[in-house]
Amino acid sequence: MTDAFARTPSTAVLPAQRLLLFGATGDLSQRMLLPSLFSLHAEKLIGPDLRIIGTARSELNDETFRAAAAEALDKFLSPEARVPDAIPSFLDRLHYVPLDASKPESFSALNAMMGGDPNQHTAIYxxxxxxxxxxxxxxxxxxxxxxxxxxxxxxxPLGHDLASSAVINDAVAAAYAEGQTFRIDHYLGKETVQNLLALRFGNRMFEPLWNAENIEHVQITVSETVGLEGRVSYYDGVGALRDMVQNHMLQLLALVAMEPPARFGPRSVRDEKVKVLRSLRRIDRATAAHETVRGQYTDGAVGGKAVPGYIDELKQPSNTETFVAVKAHVDNWRWHGVPFYLRTGKRLPNRHSEIVIQFREVPHSIFAGRGAVLQSNRLIIRLQPEENIRLMTMAKEPGLDRDGIRLREVPLDLSLTTAFAGFRRRIAYERLLLDLIEGDPTLFVRRDEVEAQWEWIDAIRDGWEAANVTPRPYSAGTWGPSAAIALTERDGVHWND
Known part of the structure; x- marks a missing residue:
């Protein structure tokens, strides 16, 4: 495995000559995978000889699969990604093999399509x-x-707890070495997530302040306005803790809290992330009821439209949480005493993902005798829907100050959309698919990361069960149960809504 991050593969890792897509007719493929692969094709970022072979249970052939792919591109390609002249040559790359994945014997047809050449470099999704x-x-x-x-x-999903995750990882490890295994968390493909690393480690002004001496607390919010939206069979019984916190939010926490890696390469970055995950203070039977909040939405209004409650959508009783808030701690020198507040939920007032770094107050205010009130600096990193970085700073209001100096909190904004107006905003899967094809694992999750995440999550779930922590109701269109507000306000902290 190479430890240097580059778009040009090293001599040790060659680009795939064929890409095999399981679930090629599914929703993820239509919305994300095929549009992403088309963009890579249109920009000549993948080799001209790469064959893309789709497979699923549907009884299609090359011709009907290409027609379905063309329909998906027409429906889901963004206007700036449309290159009509490139569509025919992209469709020519596509092939299809109907296959029942529950029957290993049905893979013989796939073997014939793949050409039976074991020396061809192959990426499997x-x-x-x-x-x-x-x-x-x-x-x-x-x-x-x-x-x-x-x-x-x-x-x-790669399991629903540590034990089931280990079963899956063991099955994969029986055929593929860890260096051949690319576990996907699409959040890691987002530009702003990677810009978090650039912000921390590419600018001298931030890293010296990135510690408990200067940072009071950190907030990470991933809010959704949608409800079940056709995910009934998956979501119920999984819930917000396992659906969002176990993967996306803990990965964001690890990127915020990690030590500077030696270089931007797969081993260095992932080594530092797993150290953070192993340093998370366990929330167990003694603390789960105090350090976490579970919620489930009832009927309400989102975006001015009435929406039903979770139970009404599900059409049966359920204790699955659609909201969770957690007060976490990273027990190491850098973050001693700094709380990390995490929250995520469905049917919240708006859709956004953001990280808030709350700095401590200045040690002494020279303006205290002049009637000025200082606000502590905040760094707000918005991941979606718009991508921007905002630093809240104090500035003097214009005037002659006869009644005392007046200070106001003003933002220093870096809108990535504006700053990079000449660049197309990419789907996270474009980067991840390209990295899979080229064999760069930097933005993928290693097994020890997954296991550290599950150990922490499993302890919370065990604590919920032991303490009978059930979901608290909250109206759709609000920011979750009132207990989530109390979780931070007892520390004198307000959520950044």
Missing amino acids: LSTAPSLFGSTIAGLQSAGLDGPNCRIGLEK
Whole structure:
């Protein structure tokens, strides 16, 4: 494995010559994967000989799969990504093999399509139900797609706890080495997430302040306005803690809290992230009721429209949480005593993902005798829907100050959309698919990261069960249960709404 991040692959890792997409007719493929691959094709970022082979249960052939792909591109490509002249040549790359992943013997047709050449470098993108992992891996092995020139990308969910995750990872490890295994968290493909690393480690002014001496607390919010939206079979029984906190939010926390890596490469970055995850203070039976809040939305209004409650959408009783807030701590020297407040939920007032770094007050205010009130600096990193970085600073209001000096909090804004107006905003999957094809694992999740995340999450869930922590109701269109406000306000902290 190379430890240098570059778009040009090293001699040790060659680009894939064929890309195998499981679940090629599914919603993720239509909305994200095919549009992302088309953009890479249109910009000539993938080799002209790369073959893209889709597979699913649907009884399609090359012609009908290409027609379905063309329809998906027409529906989901953004206007700035449309290059009509490139569509025919992209469709020519596509092939299709109908396959039942639950039957390893059905992989013989795939073997024939793939050409049976074990020396071809192959990238496999696997988005299947966890129950199919064992048979899918067995089928790939029977097709000879488990050699040293193969690598596999795994889409979540990868289990529902540490034990089930270990079963999946063990099944994958029986066929593919860790260096061939690319676990996907699409948040890591977002530009602003990577800009967090650039902000911290590419600017001298921030890193010396990035510690407990200067930072009072950190907030990470991922809010959604949608409800179940067709995810009934998956979401109920999983809930917000496992759906969002276990992967996306803990990855964001690790990027905020990690030590400076030696270089921007897969081993260095992921080593530092896993140190953070292993340093998370366990929330257990003694603390779960005090340090976390579970919620479930009832009927209300979002965006001026009436929406039903979770139980009404589900049409049956459920204790699944649609909201969770957590007060976390990273027990190391850098972050001693600094709380990390996490919250995520469905049917909240607006959709956004952001990180707030709250700095401490200045040690002494020279303006105290002049009637001026200082606000502590805040760094707000907005990941979606718009991407921007805002530093809240104190500035003097214009005037002659006869009644005392007046200070006001003003933002220093870096809108990435504006600053890079000449650049197209990319889907996170464009970067992740390109990295999979080229064999760069920097932005993928290593097994020890996943296991550290699950250990922490499992302790919370065990604490909930032991203390009978059930979801508190909150009206759709609000910021969750009132207990989530109390979680921070007892520390004198307000959520950044």
